[in-house]
Amino acid sequence: MARVVVNVPAQAKRGEVIEIRTLAGHPMETGFRRTQLGELIPRDIIRTLICTYNGAEIFRAELHPAIAANPLISFTTVATESGTLEFRWTGDNGFSATQSAAIKVV
Amino acid sequence: MKRFAVVIGLLFPGFLLAEIPLAERRSGYEFMSRETRAMQDDEITGPAVLALLDGEALWGKLGCAGCHGDAKASMKGVAARYPALVDGKLVNLEQRIRPKAPALAYESRELLALTAYVARQSRGMPISVAVDEKTKSSLEAGRGFFEKRQGQLNLACAQCHDDNWGKKLSGNTIPQAHPTGYPLYRLEWQTVGSLTRRLRNCLTGMRAELYPHGAPELVELELYLMWRARGMPLESPAVRP
Numbered sequence: 458m459a460r461v462v463v464n465v466p467a468q469a470k471r472g473e474v475i476e477i478r479t480l481a482g483h484p485m486e487t488g489f490r491r492t493q494l495g496e497l498i499p500r501d502i503i504r505t506l507i508c509t510y511n512g513a514e515i516f517r518a519e520l521h522p523a524i525a526a527n528p529l530i531s532f533t534t535v536a537t538e539s540g541t542l543e544f545r546w547t548g549d550n551g552f553s554a555t556q557s558a559a560i561k562v563v
Numbered sequence: 564m565k566r567f568a569v570v571i572g573l574l575f576p577g578f579l580l581a582e583i584p585l586a587e588r589r590s591g592y593e594f595m596s597r598e599t600r601a602m603q604d605d606e607i608t609g610p611a612v613l614a615l616l617d618g619e620a621l622w623g624k625l626g627c628a629g630c631h632g633d634a635k636a637s638m639k640g641v642a643a644r645y646p647a648l649v650d651g652k653l654v655n656l657e658q659r660i661r662p663k664a665p666a667l668a669y670e671s672r673e674l675l676a677l678t679a680y681v682a683r684q685s686r687g688m689p690i691s692v693a694v695d696e697k698t699k700s701s702l703e704a705g706r707g708f709f710e711k712r713q714g715q716l717n718l719a720c721a722q723c724h725d726d727n728w729g730k731k732l733s734g735n736t737i738p739q740a741h742p743t744g745y746p747l748y749r750l751e752w753q754t755v756g757s758l759t760r761r762l763r764n765c766l767t768g769m770r771a772e773l774y775p776h777g778a779p780e781l782v783e784l785e786l787y788l789m790w791r792a793r794g795m796p797l798e799s800p801a802v803r804p
Binding site (some may be wrong): 460463464525 | 605
């Protein structure tokens with residue numbers, strides 16, 4: 458059960474810079490750790506986060522090992538028009554999660 | 564004179580230990596950095612939010628709502644009263660929830676999520692464990708545990724948390740050990756954990772006997788710690804470094 462949360466202001470003025478915060482529940486196993494028996498724990502991380510604003514990509518992040526579990530990624534954009542922001546996380550072992558948020562621009 | 568005090572301290576452990584006056588008690592929150600406080604204050608994308616969402620889903624899925632209805636109303640204030648006596652046995656919040664939801668192991672993601680969700684409904688309410696004739700012996704046992712030197716380092720909890728709070732222990736500020744926010748998201752753990760897990764952490768550091776989850780000794784200690792923090796507002800689920 459992939460759990461993701463986004464925080465997008467419900468309303469913004471046209472041209473305003475808005476802050477977007479995203480949180481994804483994920484262990485972010487680095488692939489460098491070993492068990493007590495010495496076996497390598499396979500890597501299991503989120504690889505990318507892509508955010509689109511009315512279909513146009515506005516933000517992309519590539520994630521690597523040594524990023525903390527449950528990564529919180531925050532970024533800003535300019536509110537241009539009312540519509541939908543869509544977020545997609547993809548990662549190892551077929552991890553995939555999507556979330557969307559509506560914004561009203563006045 | 565100082566040497567005399569040290570000798571007295573060695574001869575009578577407990578002699579120099581003094582409880583923190585009520586007005587000087589401070590939650591672990593106040594010892595945290597600005598950034599960590601911001602994580603706890605973030606109610607939408609804070610790290611403990613994931614556990615709360617899981618807990619809310621489990622509340623419905625496991626059928627808790629069938630008897631208890633809406634947790635926001637029925638579980639309000641509950642976490643502030645635990646540990647408490649249930650059928651003559653002192654239990655903490657996890658132990659109260661565990662048998663009702665079948666096959667939830669201690670420290671499992673599900674039990675922690677459910678406990679965090681229940682505890683969330685008491686946020687801001689004053690801690691008020693019942694101390695009466697029936698629980699008094701447990702409270703005294705917990706106090707004894709807190710003040711007793713133990714382990715290979717021969718340390719008592721009180722030596723750090725009553726006598727030396729606010730000072731540094733290997734770069735970290737020693738807090739007063741008020742359990743105001745459990746279960747909480749600990750950055751060191753990168754996950755949510757219970758007060759028992761935290762107590763076992765301390766016992767490991769002291770190289771003392773490691774009691775298992777649910778051991779009566781740890782529940783008694785939990786009761787004493789909650790009584791020690793009486794009246795302080797609950798922050799569950801909190802964030803700690």
